[in-house]
Amino acid sequence: MNNLIEKVAQWHYDRNLIEGASDKDQFCKLMQEAGELSDNICRGKDIADDIGDMIVVLINIAERNNLSLQECLERAWNDIKDRKGKMSDGIFIKEGDF
Numbered sequence: 001m002n003n004l005i006e007k008v009a010q011w012h013y014d015r016n017l018i019e020g021a022s023d024k025d026q027f028c029k030l031m032q033e034a035g036e037l038s039d040n041i042c043r044g045k046d047i048a049d050d051i052g053d054m055i056v057v058l059i060n061i062a063e064r065n066n067l068s069l070q071e072c073l074e075r076a077w078n079d080i081k082d083r084k085g086k087m088s089d090g091i092f093i094k095e096g097d098f
Helices: 002-014 023-042 048-064 069-080
Strands: 085-088 091-094
Touching: 002 048, 023 048, 048 069
Parallel strands: none
Antiparallel strands: 085 091
C-alpha cells in the first residue's frame, strides 16, 4: 500500500499538482469526485474507481500539508475509537448530539 501511495504522490509532483495547485483547488476536485461517488451509489453502479479517485485527491492534499494518510487515519481513529452513539435513519449520531 505504501508503495502505491508513493507512486500516486510522485504522479502529482510529475504533473505539477503539488506546487501548481492549492488545497482549495484540490478540495474542489475532491467534491467533484464525491459527486461522482454519490451518483454511482444512487444508480447502484460500481464505486471502486470513485473511492480510488477520492483517495488520489486526498493523497495530494496530505502531501502538500506534509501529512501521511496513515497519520491522518490514526488521528481520526483516535477520535472515534471510544465514541458512543446511536443510529438514526442510517446515520450514526454521536452521544451528546442527541
